[in-house]
Structure formats: C-alpha cells, structure tokens
Amino acid sequence: MNDGWNIVVCVKQVPDADDVTIDPDTGTLNRSGAPAVLNRPDHNAVESALALRESVGGTVTAITMGPPPAKAVLQTAVGVGADGGVLLTDRAFGGSDTWPTSLALARAAAELDADVVICGEESTDSSTGQVPPGIAAHNGWSQLTYVESLDPQPEDGVLVGKRDVEGGYERVAAELPVVVAMEFGANRPRPAGLHRKIFAETEFEPVEWSASDLGIEDRVGLANSPTKVGGMDTATPVERERIRVESVDELYEYIAEVR
Amino acid sequence: MTIETDDYRDVWVFVEQHDGTAAPVSWELLAKGRELADETDESLVALVMGDDVSDLAEEAVARGADRALLADDAVFEPYRADPYGEQFRALVEARKPSIVLIGGTHTGRDFAGRVAVPAHAGLTADCTELAVDDEGLLLASRPTFGGDAMATIKCPAHRPQMATVRAGVFDTSEPTESDVERAAAVEEVEVVVAEEDALSTVLERVVSDVVDITDADVVVAGGAGCEGEVGPIVELAEVLGGEVAASRAAVDEGWIEPARQVGQTGKTVRPHLYIAAGISGAVQHLEGMNDSDVVVAVNTDPNAAIFEHADYGIVGDLHEVLPKLTELVREQQEVAA
Ligand SMILES: Cc1cc2nc3c(=O)[nH]c(=O)nc-3n(C[C@H](O)[C@H](O)[C@H](O)COP(=O)(O)OP(=O)(O)OC[C@H]3O[C@@H](n4cnc5c(N)ncnc54)[C@H](O)[C@@H]3O)c2cc1C
Ligand SMILES: Cc1cc2nc3c(=O)[nH]c(=O)nc-3n(C[C@H](O)[C@H](O)[C@H](O)COP(=O)(O)OP(=O)(O)OC[C@H]3O[C@@H](n4cnc5c(N)ncnc54)[C@H](O)[C@@H]3O)c2cc1C
Numbered sequence: 001m002n003d004g005w006n007i008v009v010c011v012k013q014v015p016d017a018d019d020v021t022i023d024p025d026t027g028t029l030n031r032s033g034a035p036a037v038l039n040r041p042d043h044n045a046v047e048s049a050l051a052l053r054e055s056v057g058g059t060v061t062a063i064t065m066g067p068p069p070a071k072a073v074l075q076t077a078v079g080v081g082a083d084g085g086v087l088l089t090d091r092a093f094g095g096s097d098t099w100p101t102s103l104a105l106a107r108a109a110a111e112l113d114a115d116v117v118i119c120g121e122e123s124t125d126s127s128t129g130q131v132p133p134g135i136a137a138h139n140g141w142s143q144l145t146y147v148e149s150l151d152p153q154p155e156d157g158v159l160v161g162k163r164d165v166e167g168g169y170e171r172v173a174a175e176l177p178v179v180v181a182m183e184f185g186a187n188r189p190r191p192a193g194l195h196r197k198i199f200a201e202t203e204f205e206p207v208e209w210s211a212s213d214l215g216i217e218d219r220v221g222l223a224n225s226p227t228k229v230g231g232m233d234t235a236t237p238v239e240r241e242r243i244r245v246e247s248v249d250e251l252y253e254y255i256a257e258v259r
Numbered sequence: 260m261t262i263e264t265d266d267y268r269d270v271w272v273f274v275e276q277h278d279g280t281a282a283p284v285s286w287e288l289l290a291k292g293r294e295l296a297d298e299t300d301e302s303l304v305a306l307v308m309g310d311d312v313s314d315l316a317e318e319a320v321a322r323g324a325d326r327a328l329l330a331d332d333a334v335f336e337p338y339r340a341d342p343y344g345e346q347f348r349a350l351v352e353a354r355k356p357s358i359v360l361i362g363g364t365h366t367g368r369d370f371a372g373r374v375a376v377p378a379h380a381g382l383t384a385d386c387t388e389l390a391v392d393d394e395g396l397l398l399a400s401r402p403t404f405g406g407d408a409m410a411t412i413k414c415p416a417h418r419p420q421m422a423t424v425r426a427g428v429f430d431t432s433e434p435t436e437s438d439v440e441r442a443a444a445v446e447e448v449e450v451v452v453a454e455e456d457a458l459s460t461v462l463e464r465v466v467s468d469v470v471d472i473t474d475a476d477v478v479v480a481g482g483a484g485c486e487g488e489v490g491p492i493v494e495l496a497e498v499l500g501g502e503v504a505a506s507r508a509a510v511d512e513g514w515i516e517p518a519r520q521v522g523q524t525g526k527t528v529r530p531h532l533y534i535a536a537g538i539s540g541a542v543q544h545l546e547g548m549n550d551s552d553v554v555v556a557v558n559t560d561p562n563a564a565i566f567e568h569a570d571y572g573i574v575g576d577l578h579e580v581l582p583k584l585t586e587l588v589r590e591q592q593e594v595a596a
Contacts, residue, residue, distance in 0.1 A: 128382075134376050165464075174459040230411045244574070
C-alpha cells in the first residue's frame with residue numbers, strides 16, 4: 001500500500017447535552033432548544049484519524065448518518081483537516097437502532113474501501129457504544145475498542161492499539177480492515193485552521209448516499225430495528241437536603257451524625 | 260426477517276473472566292438472572308469461555324445456575340472479540356436462548372456489540388433495571404439524559420433479547436453448598452473457532468488486581484479540583500474507613516486509577532456517605548453516585564452543579580477543607596478510644 005490508508009471517521013450529530021431538559025410538569029424531554037453539535041468523543045476520533053494519516057499517508061473521509069442538517073458535523077471534521085465527507089441520509093433510516101445504524105456505516109465504509117474506520121467511544125445522547133463493534137461485525141472486520149493510542153505498522157498491514165481494560169491495558173495487533181473506537185479524552189483535538197474552516201463552511205459539499213444507494217433500503221429503519229423503546233419515564237429525582245454549611249466544624253457535625 | 264420467538268428459551272449469563280478470575284459483575288448478573296428465570300419458569304444457564312476454566316463453570320452452578328456451558332480452549336485466553344463472537348454465534352444458533360445478560364465492562368460491551376449483529380439480536384446498553392412482563396418479554400431499562408429519564412427497551416420480534424448491565428447495580432450471588440452435583444451440571448461444548456482464523460493478536464497484557472469500590476460504605480471522590488494533589492482525598496477516606504474514588508477527569512489525568520472512576524462509564528456506587536471534592540457534577544458523574552444515601556460536596560465554585568445534588572455542601576478549597584475534616588474525625592476517634 002504505497003499510497004497510504006483509506007481512513008474513515010464516523011461522526012455523529014447530537015443535541016448539546018447541557019441544553020436537553022426535562023419538563024417537570026409533563027415529564028417529557030425537551031430537546032428542541034438544544035443546538036446540535038458534534039458528539040464530544042468524536043473529536044477524539046477525528047484527531048486520531050488525522051494523526052494516523054500523518055504517519056501512514058492516505059486520506060481521511062468523514063461519514064455521518066442523519067437528517068440533512070447533520071452535514072454540519074462533516075463540516076466540523078473537514079474544517080480540522082478531513083479530506084472529504086459522506087452524508088448518509090434517507091427517510092428510510094429513521095428510527096434505526098444500533099443494528100441498522102452500524103449496517104449503514106459498515107456498507108458505506110466498505111464502499112469507501114476503508115482500511116481503518118475510527119469511531120468515538122460512545123455518543124452523548126444514547127451512549128450505547130454498540131455501533132463500532134457493530135460495524136466490525138457486519139463486515140467481518142477486526143475491532144479495537146476503548147483505544148488509548150494507535151501504533152500503525154503498514155509494512156505488516158496491521159494496526160496496533162493500546163486498549164484500556166479493567167485493571168490495566170493491553171496492546172492488540174489487528175489485521176486491516178479494522179474498526180477502532182477511541183477512548184473519550186485519548187488525545188487533544190487540534191483546532192480548525194482558519195482557511196480550512198472557511199472552505200468547509202462555504203465550498204465543501206458532502207457526497208450523499210441514500211439507503212438504496214447502499215442496497216440496504218429493506219434492512220434499515222424502525223421496522224428493522226430489534227429494540228423498541230417501550231416507554232420513557234422521568235426518573236424520580238433523588239431528594240437532597242441541599243444545606244449549605246459555613247464551616248468545616250459544622251460539616252463535621254453533619255458527617256458525624258450520618259455515620 | 261421473522262423468527263419463531265417461542266423456539267427461544269432460557270436465560271443465559273455470560274461469565275466474563277480474565278486469567279481464570281471472574282469479573283464481579285458476572286456474579287451479580289447470575290443473581291438477577293436467577294430471578295428472571297424463576298419468573299419465566301426457564302433455566303438459568305451460565306456461559307463460561309476461557310482456557311482451563313472448568314472451576315468457574317462449577318462455581319457458576321454453586322452460585323445458582325441450573326447448568327453451565329463451558330467452551331474451554333487456549334483460543335479463548337486472553338479475550339478477543341472475534342473468536343468469542345464466532346463461538347457465541349454458533350451456540351446461540353444451536354441452542355436458542357431467550358435472554359442473554361452481559362456485564363457492562365469494556366470487555367462485555369466489546370463482546371456484546373459484536374455478537375448481537377450476526378444473531379440479529381436486540382441489544383440494550385448499560386441497563387440498571389431488568390424485569391419481565393406478562394408475556395415473558397424482557398424489560399430492560401437504562402438511564403438516559405444523565406439519569407433524568409429511564410428508557411425501557413423491549414425486543415418483541417427478535418431473539419435473543421440481549422442486555423449489558425452496569426456493574427454494582429445488583430447484589431451478588433453467593434456460592435451455596437447446593438445438593439446438585441456441580442460437575443454434572445457443566446456441559447463442555449464443541450469449540451468451533453481456530454487460532455488461524457483470528458483477526459487479532461494480543462501482544463501484551465498488563466493488569467494488576469482490580470479494586471472493587473462498589474460495595475464501600477463510605478466513598479471519598481476527587482475530581483479535577485485536586486489539581487494533582489490527591490493526598491487529602493486518600494487521608495480522609497482512610498480515617499473514615501472508606502474507599503477513594505474519582506471523576507473521569509481525575510482518572511484521565513492519571514491521579515487516581517481507572518477502577519475507581521464513578522459514573523456512566525465507570526462504577527455505580529451506593530455508599531451510605533459520598534463525599535465529592537473538586538467535582539463539578541456533570542451528568543455522567545451523577546449517574547454513578549445518585550444512589551448514595553448522603554452526599555457531601557466540597558467545591559470552590561458556589562455555583563457548581565454538584566451542590567444541587569448534595570445534602571451538605573461547603574464552598575471552599577478541598578486542600579484546606581478535607582485535611583481539617585480528617586483532623587476532626589481523627590480527634591473524635593482518639594477521644595472514643
Ligand atoms: C434514549 C435512547 C436509548 C437508546 N438505547 C438503545 C439501545 O439500548 N440499543 C440500541 O440498539 N439502540 C438504542 N437506541 C438507538 C440508538 O441511539 C441509535 O441507533 C443511534 O443511531 C446509534 O447509537 P449510539 O448513539 O448509542 O451510538 P454509539 O455506539 O454510542 O456511538 C459510538 C460511535 O459510533 C459512531 N456513530 C454512532 N452513530 C453514528 C451516526 N449516526 N453517524 C455516524 N457515526 C455514528 C460515532 O463515532 C460514535 O462516537 C437508543 C436511543 C435513545 C434515544
Ligand atoms: C461519553 C462520556 C462518558 C463520561 N463518563 C464519565 C464518568 O463515568 N464519570 C465522570 O466523572 N465523568 C464522565 N464523563 C466526563 C464528564 O462529562 C465531566 O467532564 C467530568 O465528570 C468532569 O470531572 P470533574 O468534575 O472532576 O472536573 P471539572 O468539571 O473540571 O470540575 C472541577 C471542579 O472542581 C472545582 N475546583 C477547582 N479547584 C478546586 C479546589 N481547590 N477545591 C475544591 N474544588 C475545586 C471547580 O470549581 C469545578 O467545579 C464522561 C463524558 C463523556 C462524554
């Protein structure tokens with residue numbers, strides 16, 4: 001592989017967590033006021049993709065599945081240095097759980113002839129972390145999740161990842177193609193360069209693929225999702241005393257009482 | 260794709276193990292799995308994979324499983340997603356479990372996400388409540404939006420119904436001196452994967468004993484506000500006879516070990532007393548500590564969100580407040596002694 005690796009980075013648009021509120025009267029979620037942003041952990045995925053391109057050469061293509069406004073997260077990725085972007089958008093995708101979502105991303109990655117697919121650890125809105133291993137499973141590719149750092153070895157066609165595991169770490173050599181989920185906070189994402197950012201916002205146009213372009217129109221969407229959200233309840237909020245104490249002695253009294 | 264859901268029976272628990280030691284969450288799931296199996300009048304089956312781990316399969320029976328399936332082969336140590344996944348797929352195809360429970364650890368989530376795809380199973384992530392409805396459907400509930408809401412997820416038309424479950428949420432199962440012949444309840448299954456087919460190689464594995472903070476009665480947690488100096492946290496935990504814990508920020512900085520992280524991607528703790536020092540109170544942190552009986556917050560910022568989620572809050576520098584508190588506790592203990 002003289003001309004480097006085809007690196008695909010998966011980016012998801014999510015509501016800004018700080019602005020999602022629960023209506024205390026109706027108990028419903030109020031997401032309407034929340035601006036949509038790039039999933040925080042995906043900044044780490046994009047950074048790893050760019051760093052990988054710097055060490056092995058090749059291209060970085062950002063992909064997202066979502067409604068047309070999700071184009072914004074592709075612009076964010078292109079603004080910091082991704083070469084291009086693909087928007088998977090189609091009404092047929094609506095209501096997909098992680099099974100069809102990872103199918104669509106897997107098909108797109110295969111279409112792009114990916115050597116490495118890099119994802120975030122999990123999304124901040126539904127936080128399953130199931131999409132990266134799902135992509136790997138759909139394509140029969142290797143997977144590296146909870147990755148702290150990457151060490152590419154192009155001469156052997158493997159990507160070595162240092163994974164965070166209970167009680168320590170492990171280093172795993174994975175055959176290409178491989179799907180990676182970077183640990184949230186694994187690196188310091190670079191800022192966007194001014195010119196690149198202007199390019200991303202004015203000239204960049206993503207490639208758009210529908211479900212039928214990927215040949216999966218009968219396998220995605222709500223109807224093809226094994227899980228169904230049966231109900232959403234507001235959790236009974238934990239009642240706290242919220243007593244402000246003025247001195248450590250006073251705090252000690254309270255602690256002595258509860259112990 | 261439609262399947263005959265009635266063909267699927269039994270509750271399986273994946274017994275996650277590393278080097279012959281079971282992850283504590285596996286035994287918690289066995290206890291919860293027992294309840295579910297009793298309710299649906301099905302068997303509880305432990306799935307044990309590893310190298311030379313028949314003792315764990317027997318232990319699972321002692322802890323309440325009706326049977327254990329044992330896939331014993333060097334290819335299963337250490338854990339890798341693809342051999343585990345392929346073996347699991349074959350077992351599910353042949354034996355058709357209705358419910359499969361897996362610990363929400365890094366290994367468990369890596370495994371579950373991989374195997375749910377070929378099985379075309381529904382997989383609910385990171386559950387904190389499990390029940391079955393009148394028809395025997397699994398009701399898997401998970402906190403969303405920082406614990407402000409609970410989403411209950413069902414899987415009506417696909418099998419198995421899979422869920423990963425957060426560690427520390429359910430009580431553990433204890434081994435009993437049961438009258439079943441343990442070894443007789445263990446079935447060694449055919450291993451269908453071979454090393455040549457593996458897509459990855461573990462080059463190095465560095466792990467030490469993992470502390471378990473989930474059962475602690477007192478927890479003192481430090482955050483970014485420690486600024487690298489965690490002595491005050493450790494000393495207060497020590498005099499209170501409690502465990503040290505951390506926010507993800509303090510773990511990422513390397514000040515406190517990852518096994519002590521509390522929150523959505525860490526542990527759920529349920530102590531009598533939780534002291535959060537230098538922690539802002541992000542939703543992902545609150546999720547892991549909301550079940551504490553009494554919460555104390557120490558923070559320099561009077562507007563920190565953590566104060567809204569605390570019983571007693573003090574505005575101050577933890578490097579001053581905690582040592583003073585430690586001193587007061589120590590004095591009192593000396594008086595009492
Ligand atoms: C409250 C709630 C609970 C849910 N619970 C479940 C559940 O338990 N099981 C289930 O199967 N589904 C569940 N879903 C549906 C699930 O959120 C969607 O399938 C979603 O599209 C992908 O899941 P995720 O956000 O959890 O991805 P994760 O697996 O957490 O995302 C990991 C990474 O995958 C990549 N990625 C994920 N989605 C996209 C995308 N659309 N475009 C590009 N890259 C992406 C990103 O790199 C991301 O960082 C739930 C939805 C809601 C609203
Ligand atoms: C997918 C995902 C999963 C996550 N999972 C988790 C998780 O499991 N657990 C978790 O904790 N976080 C998790 N986070 C991170 C979370 O969003 C916050 O970033 C994190 O909890 C912040 O940690 P902190 O409160 O220690 O730091 P900060 O938010 O930086 O807060 C530090 C606090 O210390 C106070 N302070 C500063 N100096 C002092 C002093 N001298 N004395 C007293 N107070 C002081 C400040 O006023 C501030 O309130 C997750 C995030 C994501 C995106």
